[in-house]
Amino acid sequence: MDYFLFDLEEYYKILFYILAGAVILYFIFRVGFRFRVIQILLKYVRSMNQILMGMNKVLAIIIGFYVMISILASAALMGVKGISILYLKVSLFSWINGSLAFFATGLGCATMALMFYLLENIHPKMLSLDYEKGGRFRNWSKATEQYLAKINWAERVFRNLEEARCFGSGRIVIWSPSANRATYELKLSRFLQSRGHPVICFASDQLSGKEQPGPIEEETLIFRYKGSINADLAVEWLKEEGYPKVDVIWDIKGVLRYKPQKEVANQLLHYAESLQVGGCVVIEAYSRKNSLASWLNSIHFELKGRSFDYLEKSTYQSKMMEAYKKDGRLKEVFDEVHVVDPEQSDCNMVVYIKKQRANQ
The missing domain is CATH 1.20.58 (Methane Monooxygenase Hydroxylase; Chain G, domain 1)
Known part of the structure; x- marks a missing residue:
């Protein structure tokens, strides 16, 4: 039957x-x-x-x-x-x-x-x-910002970098070559200003959107943004502004991440030319594993437009870990320093500090 x-x-x-x-x-x-x-x-x-x-x-x-x-x-x-x-x-x-x-x-x-x-x-x-519009990572920026706000990323990262003495003392000049809307560049500038540092921050981006922040001219904070300009042209812009050397290059999911792997080392060496001795390049260094949870997070983002984790690998995991390990030139110019958050690994960062003996 x-x-x-x-x-x-x-x-x-x-x-x-x-x-x-x-x-x-x-x-x-x-x-x-x-x-x-x-x-x-x-x-x-x-x-x-x-x-x-x-x-x-x-x-x-x-x-x-x-x-x-x-x-x-x-x-x-x-x-x-x-x-x-x-x-x-x-x-x-x-x-x-x-x-x-x-x-x-x-x-x-x-x-x-x-x-x-x-x-x-x-x-x-x-x-x-x-x-691109319609791509699986469209609107990733807003979704990521929501997730970072949930884990209090900015405050934790800034505090960890300060405790690791990545910012030095006195006036600090910052350049972000891939700033998007410059959300965290402004927050970083305000954080350092609250710590008593005079801050000059230059933010640039290859794209030109509608949400560009306006200039800020204060006694202890100067902030300027320029869109539709790539990293190479931004270096010339810095020179025109009178700052050919900066103290901090803030490259969070920026130029280094989107460079082909074979060009990453050269890009970091180009950064060295725009850094003061003792200055640093800051990148994110969380570890995103190829797991079922990561795949479900991607599906959740596509369906709901929200994320409960990072949607992509960090700059360190996807590019810089291999580049620094294999290219001996980088070790001659930079010290690699891991700034680890003991409570929230998604706030881990890596800082490349320009050596005193670097001949740049």
């Missing part, structure tokens, strides 16, 4: 076609997207991003559905009463426990999720496209 309303063999065929089609389509779009094959042919970068995001949402719904079914099926497998309808007849195996079929389906979906996650993360090329 059959316990189900349709032939399980037909169910398997339908399920196989759906899952196989989803895998093939996703693979075509994701790999094509990463290597710009589809964009070059169709010239719709944003549309492709939106399609990929839609696929991620559908995938999340499918996984949630099959996880629920798998739990019920597992309960039937353990002999829970009232779920005997899940015992199905399969012509190929003859009276196999239907819960195993559902459990295998859920496991297959989990495998698909892992494959999609790896596809999204093992191809670092064209990373900037993720930040």
Whole structure:
């Protein structure tokens, strides 16, 4: 006697076609997207991003559905009463426990999720496209700011850097070459001002948005912002302003992070040319692991626009750890100092301090 309303063999065929089609389509779009094959042919970068995001949402719904079914099926497998309808007849195996079929389906979906996650993360090329409108990291800045506010990032980081004596004494000149809206540059300037330091802060960014902060001219704080200018042109801007050398280069998820790996060491050496002896380059150094939690956080961000963790690896983890280890020139010019927060690892930083004997 059959316990189900349709032939399980037909169910398997339908399920196989759906899952196989989803895998093939996703693979075509994701790999094509990463290597710009589809964009070059169709010239719709944003549309492709939106399609990929839609696929991620559908995938999340499918996984949630099959996880629920798998739990019920597992309960039937353990002999829970009232779920005997899940015992199905399969012509190929003859009276196999239907819960195993559902459990295998859920496991297959989990495998698909892992494959999609790896596809999204093992191809670092064209990373900037993720930040286009419709990309999986669009609006990442606001989501990250919300998360950083939740863990009190700014106050903790500034205090830790001060305790590590990264700021020196007297007047402090700061340059941020990739400031975005300069939210933390302004907070850092105000923090140092409250500690009795006269502060001069220059913030620049390659992009030019609508939320640029205006200039500040106070007795102990001068703040200036310039958009639509890359790091190389910003160096000339500093010279024009009369500050060819600065004390702190604030490069949080900035120029170093978005440089190709082979150019990272040279960029840090270029920074040395704009630093006073004893000055420092500050980058973030939290560790984001390739885990299920990270993938779920990405899905949560795409669905809700909010994040409960970092959405991407830190500059140190993704670029500088390898660069400083392999390029001996950096060790001749900089000391690498880890500023660790004992209570909140997401506030960990790395500081590259220009050596006294650095011939720059």
